[in-house]
Amino acid sequence: MTKKYFALYILVAVFTFLACKEHSPQIPYSPTPYDLHYPDFVTTFTNAPVIPTDNPTTIQGVTLGRQLFYEKMLSNDMTMNCGSCHKQANSFDDARQFSQGTNGTFGSRNAMAIINPAWGDRFFWDGRRSSLEGQAHDPVTNPIEMANKWPVVMQRLQQSNAYPELFFQAFGTRIIDSNLIVKAIAQFERTLISFNSRYDQYIYLHGNTLTPDEADGYELFQVFHCTGCHTYGLFTDGSFRNNGLDLLPSDSGLAKFTHKAVDYGKFKVPTLRNIAQTAPYMHDGRFATLEDVVNFYNKSVNQSSPNLDTTMQHFTAANAMTTTQKAHIVAFLKTLTDSNFIMAAAYAQP
Template identity: 55%
Template sequence: MKKKVLIAAIAAIFIGTYACKKEKDAVYNPTALTVEVPAFVKKYVGAMPSPPDNQLTAEGVALGRMLFYEKLLSNNRTISCASCHEQKNAFDDRRPFSKGTNGAEGNRNAMAIINAAWDKQFFWDGRRASLEGQAHDPVTNPIEMANNWTEVVSRLQSNMLYPTLFFKAFGTKTIDSNLAMKAIAQFERTLVSFDSRFDKYYHLGDTTVFTAQEKSGFNIFTGKGMCNNCHLMNTLLTDHEFKNNGLDAAPADAGLMKFTGIASDRGKFKVPTLRNIAMTAPYMHDSRFTTLEQVVNFYSTGIQQSSPNIDEHMPAFGNGLNLTSQEQSDLVVFLKTFTDQAFLKDPDFSDPH
């Protein structure tokens, strides 16, 4: 269903481009779009939330997809959102620190964009409260796109394609930055991933899809590892909260406190989803771990109990879970079952340019 609407929208773009005469008479008649999710998702976390002032339409999503892959957004036209959020990496960046247009690097790992429609706070420190608001920042961030929205709007306005695409999506050929951010957010909401082997095993009850080792890893994740205290089994594999999992006795990055200014938030970071985790290395907000083995080893022996504001679930572990090497490799093997090949290759999410 979703695919059909999108194909219709893409066809409309081509017809729109080549049949300029007809364009004058174009009518604003967007097609409402619902992203279908499996019943188990609806059961645990409900249908996809969609803000009343930015309901998904096929035309809005098609425009957002163009903008997500649009290098005009960056000052020297060299990078798009997708340069740091690549589909094959579950919309994450494999580099420890992404490079902006001027070659500058930040000090935080980029974040995967997966099932973000259900999320309410964005960035490692939660400083943005909507996908629309988030989409503003990379354009102006000096270490990312190093541009300004006035310039972006004027580039889009004088482009052959965009005025028509904005008209189809929002009923106006006069482009403004808020409409661009709305369209990008619409596209991001369509990036849903619920089709991993884990889903077949756990949510659809097909116990044949797991090997004995994967089952053992699952039992550690939900049992003695208590990973699901924070990376919830409610289909999203995150509780969307900000917590300190005990990485450092003295955190170099204040995390949530940077945004709230509250001392009890020091060292807390967004609990990331574990969906497609095998595709999103390196790990943690500062990319300190390059492999899942290292992550599991940290939870096994590296927890810093003196870390400020450490989460209440962590003290139960002492310096870690003290997993045997067999248990550690079982857990790693299980984490790889969160990979959703259909998501990584979905043609609806690829570069439309």
């Protein structure tokens, strides 16, 4: 080999090496388990979350899922991500009564906060999805939300610079498909854990105080039967009930999914954690403030609503609250705000 050719050979070899290095980083597939940590007191109220065996939570999966939760390529016109309607500052809820989809259309239900979903087993107001993986399929193709088609999403991500490698780190393959996309999003959602409000610090962690009004509201929350459905711990028992909002509910709720008359007018009992951050309230966002909600429970429960929950029989004029009691319940509800949750850098748009 002449000197000239040898130099050329070296040059080509160096370039090939650099090019390969750039396109296939040498990090092997080795997923690291992600520890979903939460305080011990939680297990006195509820079981540990059930993680699907085919989708264990890993650091690499959560990293990818967070990226995808905030990925606008998921929507048809690339203007919207999950975070457009589930905003961290609102505890992953939407401050609008009805969210607007990419096509400018509105649905008829208020978006739901995403708080401690790892403990959930039925999602949406009507419970039509039984896993976070299943749930995450829907907004992408829903015409009133992201209005996209899965093959389009898969192709866009496949052609991007970063995603094939992120999928390899999370799942051991660079071939992107919708199942892996929803698995990663579900993994990220399971990390959205909130048990560090002032209420928790006071009652369980012994590190803060409640004012006398708030402490009284805490007592009244039980006295007025709120704990019948918004149970301590998660502040929901995960069930579907009719709390008597309407005499004839226009949205059939759970029955829309089960097609059973006994489920007409029942809706998922929402968590009350971070409730001061998730206005407006109820499945149709009809109440703007917590005062409105408490006024409803105090005086306006429709006792003749079909399938009214039996607990609601206590909510009559004879059991009415005083103005002070109402104010104290609202003060208590506001202690359920976990400011770490709404500020946590790990949940923010990467």
